[in-house]
Amino acid sequence: MSADDPLRVRGLRKTFGDLVALDDVSLDVERGTTSVLLGPSGSGKSTLLRCLNLLEKPDAGTIDLGEGPIEVGGKLTTARVREIRARSTMVFQQFNLFPHLTALGNVTLAPRENRGLSRQAAEQRGRELLEKVGLADKADSYPDRLSGGQQQRVAIARALAMDPDFLLFDEPTSALDPELAAEVVAVLSDLAAEHRTLVVVTHSLAFAKQVADRVLFLEDGKILQDGTPAEFFSSEDERLRRFREVISSV
Amino acid sequence: MPRFLELWIESLPRLLTALVEMTVPLSLLSFAIALVIAVVVALARLYAPAPLKALAWMYVQVFRGTPLVVQLFIVYFGLPGVGIELAAFPAAVITLALNTGAYASEAVRASILSIPRGQFEAAQSLNLSRAATFRKVVAPQAMRIVLPPLANDFIDLVKGTSLVFAITLIDVFQVGRQIAAATYEPLIMYTEVALIYLALVSLLSLGQNQLEKKVSAHVR
Ligand SMILES: Nc1ncnc2c1ncn2[C@@H]1O[C@H](COP(=O)(O)OP(=O)(O)OP(=O)(O)O)[C@@H](O)[C@H]1O
Numbered sequence: 001m002s003a004d005d006p007l008r009v010r011g012l013r014k015t016f017g018d019l020v021a022l023d024d025v026s027l028d029v030e031r032g033t034t035s036v037l038l039g040p041s042g043s044g045k046s047t048l049l050r051c052l053n054l055l056e057k058p059d060a061g062t063i064d065l066g067e068g069p070i071e072v073g074g075k076l077t078t079a080r081v082r083e084i085r086a087r088s089t090m091v092f093q094q095f096n097l098f099p100h101l102t103a104l105g106n107v108t109l110a111p112r113e114n115r116g117l118s119r120q121a122a123e124q125r126g127r128e129l130l131e132k133v134g135l136a137d138k139a140d141s142y143p144d145r146l147s148g149g150q151q152q153r154v155a156i157a158r159a160l161a162m163d164p165d166f167l168l169f170d171e172p173t174s175a176l177d178p179e180l181a182a183e184v185v186a187v188l189s190d191l192a193a194e195h196r197t198l199v200v201v202t203h204s205l206a207f208a209k210q211v212a213d214r215v216l217f218l219e220d221g222k223i224l225q226d227g228t229p230a231e232f233f234s235s236e237d238e239r240l241r242r243f244r245e246v247i248s249s250v
Numbered sequence: 251m252p253r254f255l256e257l258w259i260e261s262l263p264r265l266l267t268a269l270v271e272m273t274v275p276l277s278l279l280s281f282a283i284a285l286v287i288a289v290v291v292a293l294a295r296l297y298a299p300a301p302l303k304a305l306a307w308m309y310v311q312v313f314r315g316t317p318l319v320v321q322l323f324i325v326y327f328g329l330p331g332v333g334i335e336l337a338a339f340p341a342a343v344i345t346l347a348l349n350t351g352a353y354a355s356e357a358v359r360a361s362i363l364s365i366p367r368g369q370f371e372a373a374q375s376l377n378l379s380r381a382a383t384f385r386k387v388v389a390p391q392a393m394r395i396v397l398p399p400l401a402n403d404f405i406d407l408v409k410g411t412s413l414v415f416a417i418t419l420i421d422v423f424q425v426g427r428q429i430a431a432a433t434y435e436p437l438i439m440y441t442e443v444a445l446i447y448l449a450l451v452s453l454l455s456l457g458q459n460q461l462e463k464k465v466s467a468h469v470r
């Protein structure tokens with residue numbers, strides 16, 4: 001194994017009853033890169049992210065985090081699930097901050113619980129992370145008193161506190177007004193520039209153009225296109241062209 | 251001094267003694283046990299394997315579906331028939347706890363169900379264990395929601411303790427009955443008893459308000 005090995009996903013399949021949400025999806029995510037998942041509504045983008053984090057249990061497939069492929073379709077023990085989950089953390093469209101904890105409380109909860117970090121150590125690191133997302137002065141604020149953009153940045157700090165190999169973002173700016181979204185995009189761009197490994201679902205072609213190292217286009221649970229942003233934006237494939245037109249017109 | 255005031259003052263020490271020695275400890279003890287039952291049963295109904303789930307459901311149905319006084323009679327007068335003899339006080343505690351536990355478990359269950367799915371998913375994604383998720387994410391949020399219905403159940407329990415005279419216990423109400431019978435002043439005596447319950451319940455409501463403020467500190 002090596003810390004530089006890509007995350008390898010092979011043959012990922014997920015059905016909801018008769019509906020095939022993910023149809024034999026395979027991809028590699030290179031470390032230190034930002035991958036953007038694009039695709040029409042219902043194409044399976046969220047499902048793919050959720051399967052990587054095992055929030056959704058895949059029907060079949062393997063995930064290789066650098067220590068050999070792990071069959072995730074079969075029965076997984078709780079310990080195994082947590083082992084896989086420890087490698088990635090999700091940032092949600094609706095932030096999902098814990099409303100009863102301050103910004104700092106949100107960021108320090110998991111490190112304290114999972115790693116037995118002392119309060120002091122967790123808070124010191126928590127404050128650093130809040131500063132990194134531009135919210136040093138909001139450490140003691142409850143989520144209810146933060147704007148959407150601030151909440152999402154706290155959520156990002158909370159995810160970073162777990163030191164995951166992969167950060168998964170599911171439409172992190174879709175619930176935000178444009179100027180608040182810009183704050184969040186700025187943080188994402190910083191993370192990308194630091195060569196963190198990011199997988200971002202978005203409807204923003206601008207984000208894909210500016211930040212992505214790689215664009216994956218999903219449709220009907222399949223990856224139709226997997227390449228550089230330049231390839232995606234210049235592709236003459238009828239479906240990609242139509243998608244680009246529809247998205248830029250909104 | 252009017253007759254009623256005279257009688258109220260005269261009888262107050264005996265009534266308060268019964269309150270402090272019977273009604274209050276009976277209420278507190280029963281409610282403490284009811285809370286434990288409520289959490290266990292709520293968790294069983296939400297997360298346990300099917301047979302346990304069914305058992306928990308049945309328990310709730312039985313204790314919500316039958317009158318408290320009948321339950322008291324079964325436990326105190328009925329169970330000796332199958333060799334289970336309980337003194338009146340423990341019989342009352344057990345019955346009241348089981349009865350209130352059934353109602354309270356529904357409140358606890360509803361409070362857990364009201365927590366948005368995103369909270370559980372965030373906890374999962376942060377890799378919190380189930381126990382940590384419950385302690386640090388679910389319980390504190392459920393607390394705020396469960397408090398008003400739980401306070402209701404507690405108040406019902408306090409008032410419900412007035413039935414224990416039926417199994418020979420001497421609580422506020424029973425002492426009131428005794429004095430009413432001796433003085434031939436049922437209106438005056440039962441009014442006094444009613445006012446004592448009202449004062450007690452008002453005190454509880456005050457405590458509820460304080461607690462609600464405390465657990466809602468994070469809400470604007
Ligand atoms: N829990 C579920 N139960 C049943 N069907 C589901 C569930 N989650 C997703 N689906 C279905 O799976 C398909 C893929 O959904 P998914 O949420 O992954 O799409 P998406 O690409 O993220 O769409 P959007 O851009 O609208 O967020 C959709 O048809 C959706 O209705």
Ligand SMILES: [Mg+2]
Binds near residue numbers: 045046047170
């Ligand atoms: Mg989605």
